[in-house]
Amino acid sequence: EIVLTQSPGTLSLSPGETATLSCRASQNISSSSLAWYQQTPGQAPRLLIYGTSSRATGIPDRFSGSGSGTDFILTISRLEPEDFAVFYCQQYVSSPRTFGQGTKVEIK
């Protein structure tokens, strides 16, 4: 099973700042098989990024993904009030599909 470890657990930032979230895998992952999701309280997760760096439909360009091998990054530039949420990475290269434990981005 591929274990995904996200850091930090919580990120406290102000609107307008840049958030950098990390996702580290326990073994190499194909870059085509890493996604990021955003979840706000009481809502279902929403796909942000797939294939490490491709934005899903309707996702603004302030969200960007990068990385390869075992280390992946989600960057959120110019944080907007609606961006404060919990973010999860997920690998879908092998079964079981696994998620990271999440990073909460909160308003400072």
Place this chain on the structure above:
Amino acid sequence: QVQLVQSGAEVKKPGSSVKVSCKASGGTFSSYAISWVRQAPGQGLAWMGGIIPIFGTTDYAQKFQGRVTITADESTSTAYMELTSLRSEDTAVYYCARVGSTGSYSDWGQGTLVTVSS
């Protein structure tokens, strides 16, 4: 855009079973896979398993093996997740999600809260 609508909240006794439905509209149901993900209160996301309706093939997380059954009815574009031998730790929101062509989960149901309590 595919929309997934799940069945309503359930309250179950320990040892009983629950079956949650996920009805799809838009797109061709049998052409994509459906996965189930659960989220315990205040916790993260946990993949339970999935099904490819056109083939009827399923894949389950080892943690739920023997207790979970995922099925699909192509005639009604509905997927189901049944979990048996319920215990209090199964209290969670259960989501269905469509697996897009890229393999990521492009569309999600609204979630179904299952509460297990005596």
